Amino acid sequence: MATHQNSLEWRASVREIRNRLKVLTERYPIIANVLIIVLSALLGYFIPYLAAEPIFRTEFNNPEQNFILMLARAGWYSMFALGYALVFSILGLLNLAHGAVYMAGAFAGLWITANQDLPIEYALPAGMLAGGLIGILVDWVAFLPLRARNAPRTSQLISSIGASIFLVNLAFILFIDQFNAPVNRFPAEKVNSIRAFQGTVPIERIEVFGLTLIDQLDYTVFPMQVTMFVVAIVMLIFLQFVIAHSKIGKAMRVVAYNPKVAQLLGINVSLIFAVTFFLSGAFAGAAGVLQGMFRVVGPFMGSEVGLIGLTVIVLGGMRSIPGAVVGSFIIANLQIATIAMGYSWLEEAVVFLALFLMLLIRPQGILGEPLQDRA
Amino acid sequence: MEFIFDLLTPYGITENTFQNMLIAAILGISIYITLYAGLFSLANAGFMATGAYVSVILTTRYEWDFLLAVGAGIIAAGLISAIISVPVLRLSDIYLAIATIGFGEILVVLLRNFDRIYELIVNKEETITGGATGIKGIPVITTTEYLLLYLGIVVFLMVRLHRSRFGRALVAIRQDNKVAANMGINVVYYQNMAFILGAMIAGGAGALHGHLNRIILPENYGFDRAVDILTFAVLGGTTTIIGPIVGGFIIAYLPEILRRTDLVGLLGDIFGTDLGRYQANVRDMTVGMILLGVIVFLPQGIASPAMWRRVANRIWNLFNPAEKSDA
Numbered sequence: 001m002a003t004h005q006n007s008l009e010w011r012a013s014v015r016e017i018r019n020r021l022k023v024l025t026e027r028y029p030i031i032a033n034v035l036i037i038v039l040s041a042l043l044g045y046f047i048p049y050l051a052a053e054p055i056f057r058t059e060f061n062n063p064e065q066n067f068i069l070m071l072a073r074a075g076w077y078s079m080f081a082l083g084y085a086l087v088f089s090i091l092g093l094l095n096l097a098h099g100a101v102y103m104a105g106a107f108a109g110l111w112i113t114a115n116q117d118l119p120i121e122y123a124l125p126a127g128m129l130a131g132g133l134i135g136i137l138v139d140w141v142a143f144l145p146l147r148a149r150n151a152p153r154t155s156q157l158i159s160s161i162g163a164s165i166f167l168v169n170l171a172f173i174l175f176i177d178q179f180n181a182p183v184n185r186f187p188a189e190k191v192n193s194i195r196a197f198q199g200t201v202p203i204e205r206i207e208v209f210g211l212t213l214i215d216q217l218d219y220t221v222f223p224m225q226v227t228m229f230v231v232a233i234v235m236l237i238f239l240q241f242v243i244a245h246s247k248i249g250k251a252m253r254v255v256a257y258n259p260k261v262a263q264l265l266g267i268n269v270s271l272i273f274a275v276t277f278f279l280s281g282a283f284a285g286a287a288g289v290l291q292g293m294f295r296v297v298g299p300f301m302g303s304e305v306g307l308i309g310l311t312v313i314v315l316g317g318m319r320s321i322p323g324a325v326v327g328s329f330i331i332a333n334l335q336i337a338t339i340a341m342g343y344s345w346l347e348e349a350v351v352f353l354a355l356f357l358m359l360l361i362r363p364q365g366i367l368g369e370p371l372q373d374r375a
Numbered sequence: 376m377e378f379i380f381d382l383l384t385p386y387g388i389t390e391n392t393f394q395n396m397l398i399a400a401i402l403g404i405s406i407y408i409t410l411y412a413g414l415f416s417l418a419n420a421g422f423m424a425t426g427a428y429v430s431v432i433l434t435t436r437y438e439w440d441f442l443l444a445v446g447a448g449i450i451a452a453g454l455i456s457a458i459i460s461v462p463v464l465r466l467s468d469i470y471l472a473i474a475t476i477g478f479g480e481i482l483v484v485l486l487r488n489f490d491r492i493y494e495l496i497v498n499k500e501e502t503i504t505g506g507a508t509g510i511k512g513i514p515v516i517t518t519t520e521y522l523l524l525y526l527g528i529v530v531f532l533m534v535r536l537h538r539s540r541f542g543r544a545l546v547a548i549r550q551d552n553k554v555a556a557n558m559g560i561n562v563v564y565y566q567n568m569a570f571i572l573g574a575m576i577a578g579g580a581g582a583l584h585g586h587l588n589r590i591i592l593p594e595n596y597g598f599d600r601a602v603d604i605l606t607f608a609v610l611g612g613t614t615t616i617i618g619p620i621v622g623g624f625i626i627a628y629l630p631e632i633l634r635r636t637d638l639v640g641l642l643g644d645i646f647g648t649d650l651g652r653y654q655a656n657v658r659d660m661t662v663g664m665i666l667l668g669v670i671v672f673l674p675q676g677i678a679s680p681a682m683w684r685r686v687a688n689r690i691w692n693l694f695n696p697a698e699k700s701d702a
Contacts, residue, residue: 094469145671153469154415155670158609161602162666169660176653177646307480307598314473345491349484355477360462363470 025322026244030237036322037233040329041071065219070329070336072225075232077328079287080305081312082235083135083280085324088313090256090276093153096160097138098284099306100167103299105131105285106292107171113190115178120190120197124289131285132278138163139277164306172299183298191293197224224294231290235283236325243321248275311355317368326366330354387631390519396627397522398584403607403619404529405576410613411542412569413549415468417601418459418475419577421482422452424596426578427585428486428504431513434586436503441516445582452578453571460570464563479601486593509592517586525583526620529576533616545569577604606662610669612676621678626665630658 025032080102087095108130109123142159175182191197202220243249254262255272263269292301312331316323334350358365380390388396402419409416430448433439439447463474485492489504504510536542544565547555556562585591603626611622633639639657643650650657675682 094473142667142671151670151674154472155674157415157469157472158605159667159670161605162663162668162670164663165602166660166663166667169656169663172656173642173646173648173650173653173660176650177648303598307476310473311477345488346484349481349488352477352480352484356474356481359466359470359474359477363466 030241033233033236033240033322033325036326037236037329040074040326043329043333062219066336066340068219068221068225070332071229072222073332073335074325074328075225075229076287076291077305077308077312077331078232078325079228079235079283079290081309081316081324081328082232082239082321083283084309085313085316085318085321086239086280086283087276089319089321090252091143091273092256092319093143093156094160094310094318095138095143095280096157096306096310097142097164097167098280098309099302100164100171101131101134101138101281101302102284102288102305103171103297103302104134104167104288105281106288106297106301107174107299108285109289110184110186110292110297111178114184114187120186120194123186123293124286127285127289128282129285131288132282134167135277135281135284136274138167138281139273164302168299168302175299183296185296186293197227197290197293222294224290228290228294231286232325232328235286236322239279239283239321242279248272252276308351311351311358313365314355314363315358315365317365320365320367323365323367330366387635388628392628392631394517394519394522394587396624397519397526398580398587399603399607399623399627400620401522401526401529401580401583401623402577402604403611403623404533404616405573405580406604406608407573407613407616407619408533408536408569408576409573410608411549412545412566413552414464414566414570415472416475416570416573417472417605418456418463418478419573419604420596420598420600421475421479422456422574422577423581423584423600423604424482424486424593425452425455426581427591427596428510428581429578430582431510431585431591432503434516435510435513441586445579448582448585449575449579452581453575456571456574457567460567460574461563464566464570476598476601479596479598483593483597486596504593507593509590509595511590513586513589513591515586515589517583522583525579529579530616530620537616541565541568602666603662606666608676610665610676612673612679614675614679614681618676618678622676625677626662629661630654633658633661 080098083101084095084098087093087098105127109127112118112126113120113123138160142163143156146156146159172182175184202222203226243252251262251267251272252275254265254267255269259269262272288297288301291305308331312327313324314327315330316325316327331351331354334354335347338344338346338350380388380393383389383393402423405419405422406416409419426445426448429451430444433444433447434441459478463471463478466474486504487507490500490502490506493503494500536545544555544560547558547560548562548565552562581596606626607622608619609622610625611618611620613619633654638661639650639654642657669676673679673682
């Protein structure tokens with residue numbers, strides 16, 4: 001009996017700490033986010049380090065290099081998963097067409113620089129705009145009719161899968177039509193003309209305000225990797241700021257609580273849905289353009305990261321926006337640690353194993369609220 | 376059999392197409408049974424892979440009898456589903472869908488790297504699943520008769536199931552699992568049994584499919600296959616057993632429909648390119664459109680008796696206006 005009492009007290013104190021933390025994160029979202037990122041990054045430094053160091057340390061495999069790789073990967077996954085988590089937290093639906101939107105953004109950026117011969121600066125805004133518009137289109141075609149008749153959530157999942165397959169294969173045909181090849185690269189000389197986008201030229205030294213921090217690195221850093229990480233952080237802070245402080249963010253939170261109540265309060269619910277899908281699509285488009293510049297653009301580039309993004313939001317908590325970033329760090333760590341230990345062929349298996357185990361142990365995710373809709 | 380194909384070949388249904396249609400119908404039934412129990416599971420492609428790999432390895436490496444190997448494939452799929460069903464079925468709704476997607480992907484990665492894992496554990500290099508290149512040179516043993524027989528058995532089981540205590544319990548659970556539990560139905564037991572039954576049906580379909588095409592690859596059984604299987608059930612509808620069979624038939628016949636209506640050429644004209652080499656993508660695009668269109672406009676599927684009754688009534692009323700005023 002005594003132990004039972006103890007465990008109850010313990011649980012109550014944990015709950016109280018959590019509530020206080022929640023109040024604090026809501027009051028100071030930016031500081032909380034920076035803290036979350038710093039903590040995750042520190043964790044990210046030590047996991048691959050501890051995993052790789054005792055086994056071997058070669059010139060290709062050192063902790064600093066792993067850390068840089070992990071940060072870039074975490075940035076890429078966060079950019080992608082923020083949109084996923086945004087749609088899920090406002091509308092409570094899983095948009096499996098998010099990977100297709102990501103691909104569409106990259107495709108738009110590539111098309112405007114390679115085919116229309118515009119400078120590379122236009123690629124990112126074009127990708128974000130295209131991603132946002134296609135996000136709204138997916139909402140109108142795949143989700144709006146189902147929402148109108150109050151269909152179950154699984155129907156929305158199925159329709160988003162349908163939209164995803166349709167978009168990916170349409171893009172394949174368009175790729176063949178526009179570039180005569182299913183996979184294409186951004187023109188290298190254009191990409192390398194901007195320092196922040198350089199995807200093929202590594203940084204030799206790091207300077208901040210004319211002050212040389214590190215010279216002659218014994219590891220490789222590409223400017224693109226840094227850019228991806230920085231963009232992801234900026235996006236997270238922007239999104240948290242919008243939701244916490246702007247008028248439209250307040251309206252979003254009301255819609256997330258209950259769309260009918262929001263309607264009664266005079267909020268234009270369909271506008272809020274459109275804004276949510278636009279933001280989510282724009283983030284996916286930015287991720288697609290940046291990753292496309294770093295690697296290649298192809299119609300199937302979204303399917304791989306789509307499933308990883310799903311894992312990321314399940315790990316972090318599907319209704320939690322900082323959770324998407326925490327989840328990205330965890331997945332990036334797991335992958336880099338697996339690769340560092342020499343099992344790069346298990347890179348995908350680790351991700352899906354984490355997804356599977358997380359759903360079995362704690363379906364609401366690390367930062368999520370307990371689920372009410374379980375059988 | 377010959378006379379059937381003499382009748383069907385003018386419509387583009389060759390023996391090979393017909394076999395694919397039968398496999399699709401069986402897979403449709405395998406997801407139908409889980410949906411019938413109110414479970415939205417996408418794991419059936421994984422169970423199909425289990426059945427295919429187990430039976431093919433048994434026939435090629437250990438030279439088992441074909442029917443014994445198919446039986447072993449069915450049992451292997453059942454065992455794996457029994458292992459994962461208890462923890463996975465604690466989830467419901469989209470969480471179940473995500474978990475089963477994860478399971479399918481893990482299985483594909485494991486099949487792709489099975490030899491390396493085997494080497495790590497046993498310290499002996501051997502080619503069992505052949506990694507990403509798959510198993511080649513499988514003898515073609517599956518015939519249309521086997522497939523028809525298997526489909527017949529499965530349909531017979533399903534029809535019997537609808538009228539049994541088991542089937543009625545599943546219907547009650549699908550309607551409302553809390554009410555079902557209050558009526559004394561063991562929800563967990565019945566849902567697990569439905570899940571395992573669906574997995575075994577899919578395992579058998581996989582075993583038969585493995586001995587059809589001379590080669591099996593891990594990629595054949597990934598997320599795309601899971602979506603295909605889902606499409607069979609969604610297109611046909613899950614109100615009756617006819618639904619998934621019709622859905623499977625239509626989707627497996629789809630490439631032929633596209634060729635006959637020359638949609639590939641039409642799209643090629645629109646885009647100004649020759650799409651002859653990319654028929655698979657046009658087919659996938661159509662599947663996406665079907666999935667989207669059916670779920671939006673025909674949520675009951677195209678083989679829903681209620682919808683056809685309504686259509687028939689409307690046509691009847693069209694020709695008998697007097698009858699309408701009576702009612």
